[in-house]
Structures are given as structure tokens and as C-alpha cells.
Amino acid sequence: MSKQGEGLVVCVTGASGSIGSWLVNLLLARGYTIHGTVRNLRDEKETKHLESLEGAESRLRLFQIDLLDFDSIAAAINGCVGVFHLASPCSVDHVHDPQKELLDPAIKGTLNVLTAAKQLGVKRVVLTSSISAISPSPNWPDDKIKTEECWTDIEYCKQNELWYPISKTLAEKAAWEFSKEKGLDVVVVNPGTVMGPNIPPTLNASMVMLLRLLQGCTETYQDFFMGSVHFKDVALAHILVYENKSATGRHLCVEAISHYGDFVAKVAELYPEYNIPSLPRDTQPGLLRAKDGAKKLMDLGLEFIPMEQIIKDAVESLKSKGFMS
Template sequence: MDGGGKVACVTGASGYIASWIVKLLLLRGYTVKATVRDPNDRKKTEHLLALDGTKDRLKLFKADLLEEGSFQQAIDGCDSVFHTASPVTLTVSSDPQIELIDPAVKGTINVLRTCTKVSSVKRVILTSSMAAVLAPETKLGPNDVVDETFFTDPCFAEEKKQWYVLSKTLAEDAAWRFAKANEMDLIVINPGLVIGPVLHSSLNFSVAVIAELMKGKNPLNTSHHRFVDVRDVALAHVKALETPSANGRYIIDGPVVAMNDIQNVLREFLPDLCIADRNEDIKELNSVTYKTCLEKVKNLGINELIPTETSLRDLFTYFLITDLYVS
């Protein structure tokens, strides 16, 4: 579907997933109104301004998640809004409410409320997370199948002090409640741990996990991983906009990959690499060996996901030709 003549807003546009959404929208002919915290911060925006189609079809706007109405100018005149802006970190320095939960929840409602005031907006696509589908400590075995009906229990996440999980869960719940009350056409994308090539010039959380593996560490302290390519995640967002019948949530996540398999791909680039073996400390409750049902996202036309090995190789190659990776 050609996006020519259509206008889309992307919040938090300098982020990892958002940058790829912007790139894809521009390639498909959309005009993009992108929000960032500081349009004058060239380090955060230069990768966006370097994309094909930016000269006539990309406009940057300043917006703050916690500032009421600050997204109005960017959303005015848009046909659709992609809300991706939300803090991503597993650690908080002092107050999880201020650092994670408020920006995620209040920021989401701030954006959605603005959308209800702009009559041209027909559909909103929210970037959520598998964190809002199931808490990491949820005990699931290899025969369990996770689908879009699974929701993380916020009380469980709070009890375990999983603040990022809690922030994504509460934000998605608030979004669904708001959308229902305001008869909004809302679509939610729930990706797993996102990896693959980087457009921006800084390490986000998921890419930093791979950087740590390249240094011989195991930051998540687990024997298995499950990754999804950023290009597939961006495509799922855009397909969710362009598919008239799209509705509800869409899980998009990759297959289970053993740490040994990841090491084997890494050794193609770093032959002497040895990732720390901490099996005695592995959090087996964090096991990701459950099955994931991807039937719904296939309805968007995403039938074949990019193989994990390809995502890893593309990211490793990027690390080795930039200064983001320091051995």
C-alpha cells in the first residue's frame, strides 16, 4: 500500500524501533512528523535527517511525555500516530515511579488524549512489549503456548520489583481503557527483545545486551534467549496501520536460541570469544523455552521472520565498523 499523501506522527522518533518505523514510512511515501525531546540535538537526530525522503517529507517536533499537550503540534493533520516513546531500562537509580512508570503511563495517555482532539487521526499504533504479556518470572514450560490473551499481572511485577515490566504493563492497560472509553481505533504491538542493525548512534537496552555478550559477559544470566529483528518489528507497526482489519494486540517474537548457538555466530567475528559460564547462577524461572503463537501477526502479511542468526550477524557487523562496541 502506498502511503503517498498520508501523514503519520511517530513519537520518540530517535529511538531504536521508532527510527526504523520512520525509515519504512518514508520509503513507502508517507510524510512523517517526528517528535524528539530536543530537535536541535544533532547527535539524536542526524540519523533521521540522513534517511531517504527527509528533505520534503520529514519534520521534527519537540515534545515531552509529561508535558500536557506538547504533542499537539506534531499530531495536528496526521492520519495516524505511532506512539513508541517510553523509557527502556531494567535498572532505576532512585524512584521507579518517576523514572519509568509516570513517563510510560502518563505519557501514553497524554499522546492518546491529544489524538482524540485531532479529527484527522484514524488509527493509533502503540509500541508495547512482551513484558506486558508475561512477567519474566512466570513459570512456563516448553509445551506452553503464549498468545495475545496473556497479560502480565501488575501486582506480581511490582512484588518482584520488575519496574520496566510494570511500566509497560500499566501503560498498555491504561491505553486499552482509554481507547475503549473514547472509541479509539488502537492497535498494540508486543515485541520481544529487539536486535538487528542500528540506525541511531547510541546503545539502547536490547542492543547493549549483545554488546555485553561480545565482551564475554551474560548480562541477562540465562542459558536461552529469544530475539526479534527490529526490521520485522517496524514492518509489523506499519502493516498494522495499512491493514484495515487489524485489531487488538500483536505479539511478534523470535524462536528460542541457546547461548551456545549465539556464541557460535559470535565466534565468526571474534574467534577467541568465551562467554562467562555461570550456569549455577542461571535464573531458570527466566526460561524462554515456551512456545509463542505468531498466527495473528501473520495476518498482517508477516509470514517469515528474519532468522536470529541474520539479525546477530548484521548487528555484530555494525558494532565492528563503529565505535559503539568497545572490547
């Protein structure tokens, strides 16, 4: 990898998560110095895997932050030229207190990060949003492939108590509003279902979804799936939109726009020894498939790892980490 980051200091919030760890790994390989944020510096499950990455000893400094505590965020961002804001709670399961568990950390946390970035002279912020800010969008035209112009339907989500898409949509919209009003350079990545070799000892929501599928779960994730993407590609997408000053707006990040049914069929084909449920191929009503859904990122030079390889890497990772035999 080119050492484009030599001498540059950037902040990665949510550094200990599955995407965050990959991003820190690739940024270190490019020569960047990183301020990585975690929730608890004393929790080895958050810190140990980061500290063991190549280059971490000299170029990674960890900060403990609370997304609702502005001062803790400002301390981590101080001295940085760029910020990658990944930290945001993720759950596709039922939550008891959506405001406290999802909405406040996502929306207020994002605004705290952007405010600190603006005050401290940060040049560009890359925000990790989600396909959950693009879909579910039942009113999108049936004959049109979903693009970055599509936004999640908040009313539909409220009626169906889909709090995670609401949190991601409102946080992203708040970021665009802030960017426009305060003149901060913000660019967004909207990843799909992110899987692959898991660096931290804990699993992200997408890897848990795969694990449940391998154990026979028949959930179709109708409102949560739009395509899969490899951890490495999501991390690369963040770096590409940060380093390419021509990159603007939102960037859908999936290897292809596909249905969960396509994904399940591929898992079943690759791993016939597991009891994979048979699901209909069209599990995402009205979603048109597309090979180049992530055209904006492809135009920046990203060559996506195909679904088959994503699944193989993810399953092997689940086995090697002892989550399944």
C-alpha cells in the same frame, strides 16, 4: 515498497530511537509524510541520522516534545491521520526513581498521546508495548504456550522491583481502557528483544544487552526475555497493523518464542572468538518455546528474519559503529 502512504501524514513519537528510526525509514520509503518527535531538537544525536534518511528532506518534520506536556504532543499530532506511539523510557537496569523515570512518562505520556489523537481526529493509533507486558507471568499454565492473552503479573514485578515491565503493562492497560471508553481505534505491537543494524548513534537497551554478553556478562535476563526480533521486522509489524484495518488487539512480535540461553548459545556458535559465557539452555523458567509465537503477524504476511541473521546484523553494526572491535 508500495507507495501506500502517498499523501498521508502520520506522527511517530520517539522517532530518534532504534525502532523509531527504522519505522521512519520504512514509512518514508512507502511515501508517507512524517511528524517525528524527539526530546531535544538541538541534539544532533537525535536529529542528524533522521534528517539524512532518503525522503526526509521533503517529507519529515521534527517536533520537540515532552511526554508530560500535552500541548507539545498536540502540536506534533495536529494534521495527522495516524499515530505510532513509540516514545517511552526503557531500562532493564536499576532505576532510582521509578515513578519519575519510568511510570509517569510511560502511563501519563501514553494517555496524553491518545487524548491528543482523539481530539484531533486521528483514525488509528499503533502503540508500541513490549513482551514486558506479557512476561514475567509465573502463574501462566506450564503446558500452554504464551500468547497475546497473557499479561505480566504486576504483583510479582512489585515484589522483585521490576519497574520496566510494570510501566509497559500499566501503559498498555491504560491505552485499552482509553480505547474502549473514548472509542479510539488502538492496535498494539509487543516486540521482544529488538536488535539488528542500528541507525542512531546511540544503542537501545537490547543492543546494550548484546554488547555486554560479548564482553562476558553472565546475566540471564530471566524476567526480560521471550525471544529476539530484527529492527526491520518490528518496524514492518507497526506498518502492517496500521495499514490492515482487520488487525486488532495485541501482536506478539518475536521471530520465535525462545530462551535467552538459546540466544547466548547461538551467539557463541557464530562468534567463537569472543569470550561468551556458557549459560544453561533453560534460562526462562516455565517458558515453552514456539516457532510461530507471532502467528497474528505471520498471518498478516510478516516473514520474520531468523535469530542467526539478527545476531550477525547486530554484531556487525556494533563493530561498524565502533562499540567493539
